[in-house]
Each structure stands twice: as structure tokens, then as C-alpha cells.
Amino acid sequence: MNAPEFEQTQFIQQFINLTRSGYNYLPTDQHLLELYHEHLKKLKSNFDQLLLDQGYSGVLIHSGDAPLKFLDDAHYPFKANPHFINWIPLDRHPQAFLWIAPKETPLLFIFQKNTYWYKLPPAPHGRWCSPFEIVHYSDEEEIYKILERKFVNGVYLGECPPSFQKWKFSAYNPESLLKNLNFLRNTKSEYDQACIQIANYFAAAAHQQVAELFKSGRCSELELHYEYLKKLGTREEDTPFDNIIAFNQNASLLHYVDSDTTPPSVHSPLHSLLIDAGAKFHGRNSDITRTYAFNPHSEFAAMISALEKVQQTIISEIKIDTIYPQYHQRAHQLIAQLLIDFKIIQHLNAEEAVAKKITHTFFPHGLGHALGIQVHDVGGKTMKNEDVDPKKASEQKQAEKDHPCLRLINEVQNGHVFTIEPGVYFIDFLLKELRSKEDGAYSAYINWERVEKFKKYGGIRIEDNILIKDNKVHNLTRRAFDAIN
Ligand SMILES: [Mn+2]
Numbered sequence: 256m257n258a259p260e261f262e263q264t265q266f267i268q269q270f271i272n273l274t275r276s277g278y279n280y281l282p283t284d285q286h287l288l289e290l291y292h293e294h295l296k297k298l299k300s301n302f303d304q305l306l307l308d309q310g311y312s313g314v315l316i317h318s319g320d321a322p323l324k325f326l327d328d329a330h331y332p333f334k335a336n337p338h339f340i341n342w343i344p345l346d347r348h349p350q351a352f353l354w355i356a357p358k359e360t361p362l363l364f365i366f367q368k369n370t371y372w373y374k375l376p377p378a379p380h381g382r383w384c385s386p387f388e389i390v391h392y393s394d395e396e397e398i399y400k401i402l403e404r405k406f407v408n409g410v411y412l413g414e415c416p417p418s419f420q421k422w423k424f425s426a427y428n429p430e431s432l433l434k435n436l437n438f439l440r441n442t443k444s445e446y447d448q449a450c451i452q453i454a455n456y457f458a459a460a461a462h463q464q465v466a467e468l469f470k471s472g473r474c475s476e477l478e479l480h481y482e483y484l485k486k487l488g489t490r491e492e493d494t495p496f497d498n499i500i501a502f503n504q505n506a507s508l509l510h511y512v513d514s515d516t517t518p519p520s521v522h523s524p525l526h527s528l529l530i531d532a533g534a535k536f537h538g539r540n541s542d543i544t545r546t547y548a549f550n551p552h553s554e555f556a557a558m559i560s561a562l563e564k565v566q567q568t569i570i571s572e573i574k575i576d577t578i579y580p581q582y583h584q585r586a587h588q589l590i591a592q593l594l595i596d597f598k599i600i601q602h603l604n605a606e607e608a609v610a611k612k613i614t615h616t617f618f619p620h621g622l623g624h625a626l627g628i629q630v631h632d633v634g635g636k637t638m639k640n641e642d643v644d645p646k647k648a649s650e651q652k653q654a655e656k657d658h659p660c661l662r663l664i665n666e667v668q669n670g671h672v673f674t675i676e677p678g679v680y681f682i683d684f685l686l687k688e689l690r691s692k693e694d695g696a697y698s699a700y701i702n703w704e705r706v707e708k709f710k711k712y713g714g715i716r717i718e719d720n721i722l723i724k725d726n727k728v729h730n731l732t733r734r735a736f737d738a739i740n
Pocket residue numbers: 542624674676718
């Protein structure tokens with residue numbers, strides 16, 4: 256068979272085209288299948304061990320359901336339980352269940368019931384699901400009958416409607432199990448890594464398309480958003496997160512998702528574009544940000560290049576066994592120097608500017624986050640490496656205190672995937688706060704005329720997805736952009 260029968264996303268044809276065009280680092284269909292089966296093997300042994308350790312007979316993982324809107328008969332888009340996706344890359348199968356028990360073949364329950372209202376998700380079959388025993392059901396009672404006796408010591412993972420309470424599991428989403436599972440998800444299998452790489456190829460191609468159209472100066476934010484989706488060949492609800500496509504001052508809003516319909520004109524001239532958008536493959540995500548100056552000869556264009564240098568410097572310095580907050584701290588130093596070079600910070604050196612937390616006004620978010628089945632992936636903070644030495648542990652603690660926005664404080668290790676996304680923004684209310692800080696004492700450290708000049712551009716963020724493998728740093732995003740250029 257040509258395509259993985261398990262795969263039901265829109266991306267598969269694109270994926271096949273990419274592999275045919277011979278990009279390096281892309282697995283063939285057969286290789287991806289092998290990686291998937293290895294991923295499952297490891298997952299099964301991790302789950303078996305954890306369940307035994309914690310005294311559970313097994314776990315039922317619910318894929319989830321599309322909730323109904325208030326006072327309505329329409330549903331919100333379905334978003335699958337990430338713990339289900341970890342096992343089974345089907346993100347359009349609500350009401351599916353997976354039963355995992357030590358030394359047993361996993362049971363996959365797929366909802367199949369005649370209906371003339373909706374198209375049922377196809378029943379998985381073929382090589383991709385050979386490690387599972389597949390049971391089709393139309394009524395949840397059927398699952399109960401099969402597993403009834405096992406539920407006594409079993410545990411349930413997923414969103415939990417009241418109807419499942421009567422199933423009498425010994426625990427629902429127990430914290431100790433979730434904590435361990437989340438921590439394990441920090442280390443990506445080769446299958447996860449391959450999927451995130453593919454998701455980077457898709458997103459890079461769509462990014463490139465949008466960048467080209469932006470240069471033409473004719474499209475609105477909304478039109479660019481549609482072009483991005485079109486290039487991915489996907490529905491809006493199948494992107495990893497709402498696209499951020501922001502012109503000018505809109506780029507100073509970190510999560511601006513409003514997609515203005517106004518086309519650029521003499522009355523609303525274009526200065527900048529910030530695009531933060533990703534793609535999904537087999538439920539694994541990419542998350543890429545780029546910023547463009549409409550005038551490539553402007554000072555803002557030079558600032559973009561300078562921030563890109565900052566980003567690449569940080570990436571080049573990443574080493575195994577170090578803690579992530581160290582790079583966040585480094586970003587503040589380098590951004591301080593950038594702001595001094597651009598004559599925005601004055602009368603201070605970089606170290607002093609960081610010590611006075613002036614960079615926090617221009618770079619108010621974390622340097623990055625773990626990336627995987629969730630865009631802001633779990634495990635970055637849930638459990639610290641027990642072997643971490645006391646010095647690193649106290650650094651981590653301090654970093655959590657100093658940088659409450661930082662989502663990742665773990666040690667960098669092989670198998671980790673995370674983003675590196677420094678930014679420089681001109682955010683009105685933060686600038687006002689800085690100006691009045693300590694009765695205006697800080698105001699002298701800023702050249703406000705220069706700040707005014709940059710406000711119309713909103714801000715810059717540059718974000719790449721980084722994989723640590725074989726003690727080396729692999730930039731999955733640059734690799735993707737290089738391949739399509
Ligand atoms: Mn991100």
C-alpha cells in the first residue's frame with residue numbers, strides 16, 4: 256500500500272510529494288512506519304512500567320469529544336487528547352478509546368454508528384495499526400462490558416463527562432501518573448522528531464508563500480492568512496494554533512490573531528509583517544515566526560537582521576546538560592546590546608541594562624518552550640531532573656522567580672525539541688510604565704525619540720524549532736527553509 260492507512264490528515268499527498276522530491280532528513284513512508292512502531296514499543300514499555308509502579312491494572316485513554324456550544328446544536332471543533340495522539344496520530348476521531356494494560360495487546364475502540372448527519376471518521380486498518388486490536392463500537396456500554404472488571408483498578412485519562420463517572424475507575428487523571436507521562440513526553444522518539452521535521456517543511460513552504468505576497472503590498476492580513484492555509488491545504492481548525500499575521504503596530508501584540516481585512520493603501524501604508532504560524536503532521540507540530548520589513552533598506556530591516564544574529568548566536572551556544580533558563584538570560588544580554596547599538600538604550604552598558612530589567616520592557620516573554628504534540632508542550636516544568644546538581648537546581652529556582660513567563664526550565668538533553676524565539680517589541684503601555692518607573696528615574700536611560708521612530712513597526716520575533724540529538728543542535732526550521740529555497 257502506498258500511503259499509511261492510519262494517516263487521515265490532508266497533508267499526506269504533500270508529504271509523499273516531498274519525499275519523492277528527495278529532501279534529506281525526510282523518512283520514506285516505510286521508514287516512518289518503522290519509526291512509528293518503534294515509538295509504540297517504547298511507549299508500551301514506559302506505560303507498563305509506570306502502571307505497575309503505581310499499582311494500576313491499566314489505563315483507558317479517551318480521544319475526547321467535540322463539545323456543544325451553549326444553547327446550540329452546533330459543536331466546537333474537535334481537539335484530541337494529546338495523550339491519545341501520543342499513541343495514535345488520529346486527530347479527527349472523537350469518541351475513540353485506547354485501553355493499555357501491562358503485557359496485554361492495546362485495545363483501540365473506534366466509534367462507528369450509522370448516521371446521515373455526519374461523515375464518520377474512517378475505520379483505521381492496515382499496517383499502521385497492526386500493534387492494536389481494533390474494536391468497533393456504537394454504544395459506550397459495549398466498552399464497559401468488555402473492560403468492566405478491569406476498571407476496578409484501572410485509571411482514566413482524558414476529559415471526563417459525568418457519564419464516565421459511573422464506570423468506577425480507581426482514579427481519573429491522577430496527578431502522579433500525569434506528571435510522569437508528561438515528563439516522558441519531553442524526550443521525543445525518532446518518530447516524533449521525523450513528524451516535527453515534516454511539520455517544519457509544510458510551515459516553511461507556507462511562510463515563504465506569505466512572505467512573497469507581503470512584498471507585493473496588495474494583501475490584507477486576512478488574505479495572507481487564507482494564503483497560508485491554502486498552501487498548507489488545511490482547514491483553519493487543523494493548524495496547531497491560530498495564525499498570527501500582524502502588520503505594523505499589530506505586531507506589538509504578542510498573540511494578535513484578529514486578521515484585519517483592510518488592504519494596505521496610501522492611508523494605511525505597510526511597514527512590517529510578523530507571522531507566527533505552524534503546521535501539524537501526525538499530530539506533531541511546528542511553530543515558526545518570521546518578521547519582515549516592507550522597506551528592505553529601512554533601519555527596521557537592519558534591526559531584524561541584528562535580532563536574527565542574536566537568535567543564531569544563542570542557538571550556536573546551546574549545549575547538552577545545561578539548563579534552558581541560561582539561554583533566556585543570555586537572550587536578555589544580547590538584546591540589551593542590540594538596543595544599545597540601535598541607540599534605544601543609553602547611558603548604560605548591556606549588563607547594567609539587564610540588571611535594571613530594562614530589557615523586560617522590550618522582550619517581555621520567554622525565550623521559548625518545549626514543542627511536540629502540544630505547541631507549548633508539557634513537561635518543561637513539571638518535574639526536574641532528579642540528578643540535577645544543586646547549583647543548577649538553584650539556578651532553575653531563581654529563573655522561575657525572575658522569569659515567570661518562561662515555560663521551560665529543564666536541562667537540555669538528547670531528544671528534546673524546543674523553540675528559540677527572541678523578540679524586540681515596542682509596546683505602548685510597557686514603555687509608559689518604564690518611563691514612569693521609580694518616579695521617572697529610568698526615563699533617562701531611553702532615547703524616546705528613537706523609540707517613537709520604531710513604534711510603527713510593532714515588533715520583531717524570530718522563532719526556530721530546535722532538536723537536540725547525538726549531543727548536537729539540529730535546527731529543524733532552517734533545514735526546512737534551506738530545502739525549499
Ligand atoms: Mn512558539
